[in-house]
Amino acid sequence: MDKEQTAAKPKLKLAVYWGAACGGCCVSVLDTHEKLLDIVAAADPVFWPIAMDIKYKDVENMPDKSIDLTLFNGAIRNSENLHMAKVLRNKTKILVAYGACAYMGGIPGLANFSDKEAIFRRVYDESESTNNPEKIHPQREVKVKEGTIEMPQFFNDVYTLNHVVDVDYFIPGCPPQSERLVEVFSAIVTGAQLPPPGSVVGANDKTNCDECKRKKTDNKLVKKFFRPWEIQDDKETCFLEQGVICMGPATRSGCGVRCVVGNSPCRGCYGPPPGVTDPGAKMMSAIGTMIDANKPEEIDEIIETIVDPAGLFYRFSLPGSILGRKVQ
Amino acid sequence: MEEPRIGVYICWCGTNIAKMVDVEAVASEVSSMPHVVLAKNYKYMCSDPGQELIIKDIKVHNLNRVIVAACSPRIHELTFRTACEKAGINPYLFEMANIREQDSWVHTDRSEATKKAIDLVIAAIRRVRFHEALEKRSVSVNPATLVIGGGIAGMTASLEIAASGKQVYLVEKADHLGGMVAQLDLTFPHLSSAQQIIHPLIQRVKNNPNIKVFLNTQIQQVHGYIGNFNTTILQNGNESVEIEFGNIIAAVGLKPFDPVVIPEYGYKKIPDVVTSVEFEQMLLSGLIQTSEGKDPRNVAIIHCVGSRNKKFHEYCSRVCCMTALKYVHQIRAALPDANIFEVYADMRAYGKGHEEFYAHTTHKQIIFLMFDQQTGLPRIRKAGAADKCNIIIEMDELLSGISIEVPVDMVVLMTNMEAHDDVKEVVRSIGVSLCGNQFFIEKHPKLDPVATTTGGVYIVGGCQGPKDIPDSVSQARAAAARILATIAQESVPVEVTTAQVNELLCCGCQTCVRVCPYSAVSYDESKKSSVVNEVLCKGCGTCGAACPAGAIKCKHFTDSQILAEIEGIMSLSYKY
Ligand SMILES: Cc1cc2nc3c(=O)[nH]c(=O)nc-3n(C[C@H](O)[C@H](O)[C@H](O)COP(=O)(O)OP(=O)(O)OC[C@H]3O[C@@H](n4cnc5c(N)ncnc54)[C@H](O)[C@@H]3O)c2cc1C
Ligand code: SF4
Ligand code: SF4
Ligand code: SF4
Ligand code: SF4
Numbered sequence: 001m002d003k004e005q006t007a008a009k010p011k012l013k014l015a016v017y018w019g020a021a022c023g024g025c026c027v028s029v030l031d032t033h034e035k036l037l038d039i040v041a042a043a044d045p046v047f048w049p050i051a052m053d054i055k056y057k058d059v060e061n062m063p064d065k066s067i068d069l070t071l072f073n074g075a076i077r078n079s080e081n082l083h084m085a086k087v088l089r090n091k092t093k094i095l096v097a098y099g100a101c102a103y104m105g106g107i108p109g110l111a112n113f114s115d116k117e118a119i120f121r122r123v124y125d126e127s128e129s130t131n132n133p134e135k136i137h138p139q140r141e142v143k144v145k146e147g148t149i150e151m152p153q154f155f156n157d158v159y160t161l162n163h164v165v166d167v168d169y170f171i172p173g174c175p176p177q178s179e180r181l182v183e184v185f186s187a188i189v190t191g192a193q194l195p196p197p198g199s200v201v202g203a204n205d206k207t208n209c210d211e212c213k214r215k216k217t218d219n220k221l222v223k224k225f226f227r228p229w230e231i232q233d234d235k236e237t238c239f240l241e242q243g244v245i246c247m248g249p250a251t252r253s254g255c256g257v258r259c260v261v262g263n264s265p266c267r268g269c270y271g272p273p274p275g276v277t278d279p280g281a282k283m284m285s286a287i288g289t290m291i292d293a294n295k296p297e298e299i300d301e302i303i304e305t306i307v308d309p310a311g312l313f314y315r316f317s318l319p320g321s322i323l324g325r326k327v328q
Numbered sequence: 329m330e331e332p333r334i335g336v337y338i339c340w341c342g343t344n345i346a347k348m349v350d351v352e353a354v355a356s357e358v359s360s361m362p363h364v365v366l367a368k369n370y371k372y373m374c375s376d377p378g379q380e381l382i383i384k385d386i387k388v389h390n391l392n393r394v395i396v397a398a399c400s401p402r403i404h405e406l407t408f409r410t411a412c413e414k415a416g417i418n419p420y421l422f423e424m425a426n427i428r429e430q431d432s433w434v435h436t437d438r439s440e441a442t443k444k445a446i447d448l449v450i451a452a453i454r455r456v457r458f459h460e461a462l463e464k465r466s467v468s469v470n471p472a473t474l475v476i477g478g479g480i481a482g483m484t485a486s487l488e489i490a491a492s493g494k495q496v497y498l499v500e501k502a503d504h505l506g507g508m509v510a511q512l513d514l515t516f517p518h519l520s521s522a523q524q525i526i527h528p529l530i531q532r533v534k535n536n537p538n539i540k541v542f543l544n545t546q547i548q549q550v551h552g553y554i555g556n557f558n559t560t561i562l563q564n565g566n567e568s569v570e571i572e573f574g575n576i577i578a579a580v581g582l583k584p585f586d587p588v589v590i591p592e593y594g595y596k597k598i599p600d601v602v603t604s605v606e607f608e609q610m611l612l613s614g615l616i617q618t619s620e621g622k623d624p625r626n627v628a629i630i631h632c633v634g635s636r637n638k639k640f641h642e643y644c645s646r647v648c649c650m651t652a653l654k655y656v657h658q659i660r661a662a663l664p665d666a667n668i669f670e671v672y673a674d675m676r677a678y679g680k681g682h683e684e685f686y687a688h689t690t691h692k693q694i695i696f697l698m699f700d701q702q703t704g705l706p707r708i709r710k711a712g713a714a715d716k717c718n719i720i721i722e723m724d725e726l727l728s729g730i731s732i733e734v735p736v737d738m739v740v741l742m743t744n745m746e747a748h749d750d751v752k753e754v755v756r757s758i759g760v761s762l763c764g765n766q767f768f769i770e771k772h773p774k775l776d777p778v779a780t781t782t783g784g785v786y787i788v789g790g791c792q793g794p795k796d797i798p799d800s801v802s803q804a805r806a807a808a809a810r811i812l813a814t815i816a817q818e819s820v821p822v823e824v825t826t827a828q829v830n831e832l833l834c835c836g837c838q839t840c841v842r843v844c845p846y847s848a849v850s851y852d853e854s855k856k857s858s859v860v861n862e863v864l865c866k867g868c869g870t871c872g873a874a875c876p877a878g879a880i881k882c883k884h885f886t887d888s889q890i891l892a893e894i895e896g897i898m899s900l901s902y903k904y
């Protein structure tokens with residue numbers, strides 16, 4: 001970033017917020033290393049729960065559109081996430097869904113394969129480490145000496161940020177590659193021409209195989225699917241051709257194929273390429289063409305070797321996909 | 329995209345639709361949908377006034393999208409597309425909703441059927457918004473034709489095409505022309521000479537300057553597409569010749585089934601048990617004699633050998649019943665005193681003059697014995713020294729219900745006709761498919777029986793399914809007519825709704841390459857992208873469904889079109 005240029009401009013007001021998130025996205029902002037100093041030089045963080053102590057009230061009292069850029073990470077899991085999404089939408093000029101959870105639902109979104117009741121039963125009644133003979137479940141309101149405490153409402157479904165408010169840009173990744181954030185941030189700071197609102201930024205159009213250095217051919221016939229640890233990876237051949245499901249061909253590039261570079265198949269955290277609404281469905285139909293069988297029973301047997309297909313194909317994308325959730 | 333202006337037409341189909349679907353309600357329900365300019369109902373949309381209605385509305389109301397909710401698009405899509413074209417809008421901006429076969433005909437509750445019709449029309453309205461104008465394409469046609477197989481079917485087709493001055497390459501695997509007919513003596517039902525049918529044909533083929541015959545020749549992989557094929561043929565197994573041609577006729581016929589696999593019949597173990605093809609040789613030589621050189625006094629003819637039985641072939645060979653009756657006449661003429669036994673399972677006399685031939689044959693003093701083809705095959709054994717015959721047939725006779733022994737001196741096995749051993753290589757080299765019985769599959773069993781799903785490739789004669797000479801010849805002439813028509817056009821239309829790879833999105837995973845049933849997709853190493861050969865592409869959509877990167881667009885079946893249609897039918901809306 002060109003310091004002379006940015007110094008001349010008034011500093012941007014920046015917010016970073018987490019909804020239903022693991023914290024990894026916030027860490028990825030810190031992971032910009034020495035570039036963080038450039039970011040801080042160009043922008044004043046006005047709200048960032050992981051790094052500074054500011055109350056929701058303070059944010060609610062800010063004038064509308066007074067924040068230039070909000071990086072909203074995490075999915076919408078409860079009424080608190082929803083409330084802050086709406087508040088930040090009103091206060092922010094450029095609202096970015098930052099990371100796989102805000103963009104597509106991410107790992108928390110896998111809860112859409114279950115529902116609120118089943119989750120509460122498991123967590124508060126049945127888990128091996130739970131001792132809750134009175135079966136006490138979270139309450140919306142708790143009366144204490146000092147008054148009534150309100151708890152956020154746990155929704156039945158996990159939503160993406162875009163499901164609940166209008167989003168200007170999406171930066172994919174679990175978490176986004178820090179270099180990509182720096183690029184996008186620089187573009188905003190320097191006032192470069194931004195793509196039309198609604199675009200995915202900080203990623204490319206082609207999918208991961210394009211950048212992947214592994215050898216790939218059209219011979220993707222599979223008699224049995226393996227989990228990564230079940231094969232002796234030759235470190236050279238496309239994972240799919242070794243029978244290991246790699247989401248690379250259905251996943252937008254931008255991360256530098258970092259998992260495959262580390263000899264692990266891509267799990268799809270960068271989400272679908274442009275024009276694709278449901279990467280899980282795309283990948284399943286691609287996998288369908290790879291099954292090397294002639295008889296229906298043989299096909300069934302081979303499919304049986306795919307462990308947890310729902311979690312595999314929709315690992316990061318369930319709430320944002322056409323599927324959305326398990327049908328109830 | 330221009331603002332869609334949609335005209336919707338709900339057809340009554342007389343009472344076919346109107347009695348089960350409230351067509352007026354459907355029209356009024358959808359008339360207020362966004363982009364719908366008008367919604368009308370009419371008695372017969374496919375009639376001339378129905379089409380005129382569309383044409384007039386397109387002009388008057390400036391429509392740029394048209395929907396007809398009527399019968400199956402298989403029946404009238406083309407009719408309405410043509411009407412749209414006449415009115416000056418691209419035919420692919422039309423969409424049809426099937427409210428007859430998929431609705432009025434299959435439901436009994438009028439209000440439910442009406443609701444379903446509304447859903448189907450809403451789906452079409454949502455879809456048609458995303459339709460794009462597509463341009464017709466055509467390719468030029470090389471006027472030469474490759475005919476594979478020099479039997480009666482292949483030769484007939486060759487002569488027909490050559491007669492119009494066009495080049496024919498006739499490739500025959502054997503060292504002579506004529507196929508099965510050249511091995512026959514007389515033919516049913518008129519008992520005319522097969523040799524007199526086939527020899528003049530062979531001469532005409534040999535003498536025709538437009539027909540180049542390659543004997544002892546097998547074809548290699550054929551490359552290209554309708555109008556523009558080429559291949560290298562290996563003559564006498566070594567000399568290679570390059571040929572180019574625009575159309576292909578496969579006429580490789582069938583071969584006789586080998587009955588050694590039926591233990592009951594003792595073929596090749598018991599002397600004087602012969603196949604029909606061997607018996608034809610005997611007839612051609614003019615002498616019906618046992619292996620000992622004697623006149624047989626008793627002759628049995630066993631039907632359905634290897635046919636109509638799950639253990640061998642489930643299908644009927646169609647010509648053997650009549651051939652067996654033909655033998656009755658020939659044996660009776662040669663051996664007036666012989667006893668002739670027709671050992672049959674069912675008598676199939678389906679063709680022109682065949683039933684009369686059957687009736688006529690029954691007056692030839694013969695004995696009909698019936699067996700159960702599934703459970704009661706006759707058992708043939710060599711007679712003992714004391715018996716006054718060579719062979720004994722044991723059988724459970726079905727009509728009398730008793731088990732009998734038939735003493736005979738000769739048995740003729742009416743063998744099934746089955747595919748050649750190399751048929752799989754033949755179909756692979758010309759890009760067509762085989763059915764479960766290993767017969768070549770036609771494009772449509774009723775409406776297009778000599779074409780295949782591969783443009784420019786036709787199938788005639790026995791290889792399409794067992795048949796007699798008249799049927800083989802009819803097919804040959806039909807295919808020749810089809811080919812001459814495309815040659816006369818000089819160009820042929822090719823599929824419009826093809827697949828296209830967006831090179832900016834293709835990641836080079838090559839998932840699509842192997843899935844194409846028409847070998848239309850290949851990977852271009854230099855572009856680092858797959859490419860679709862749009863002339864070969866049939867628009868089946870397989871590659872588009874398989875591409876995980878969403879890089880393949882199947883024209884007229886794009887994701888946005890299909891999703892809009894599904895959304896419409898489910899009246900769902902998802903955000904994205
Ligand atoms: C015993 C018997 C009696 C019959 N009697 C009558 C009758 O009386 N009346 C009647 O109407 N029908 C009769 N038929 C049926 C008749 O034989 C067929 O209808 C006719 O032969 C079909 O002609 P075709 O050209 O399709 O096939 P075929 O006659 O089988 O000719 C196919 C030709 O293709 C060649 N060929 C095969 N494979 C290849 C290859 N890979 N490359 C190049 N060339 C190849 C073969 O060598 C052959 O020359 C009889 C059939 C049999 C078996
Ligand atoms: S599927 Fe995975 S391993 Fe194979 S080329 Fe694509 S990214 Fe690489
Ligand atoms: S390789 Fe796949 S899972 Fe790994 S970071 Fe990249 S997009 Fe995410
Ligand atoms: S034509 Fe007659 S003998 Fe031949 S298979 Fe059919 S039924 Fe049997
Ligand atoms: S649409 Fe079908 S025929 Fe066309 S290229 Fe794709 S797979 Fe092949």
Ligand code: SF4
Pocket residue numbers: 249829833834835836837838839840841857858874875876877878879880
């Ligand atoms: S499947 Fe799609 S992304 Fe993969 S090579 Fe084919 S067109 Fe390209």
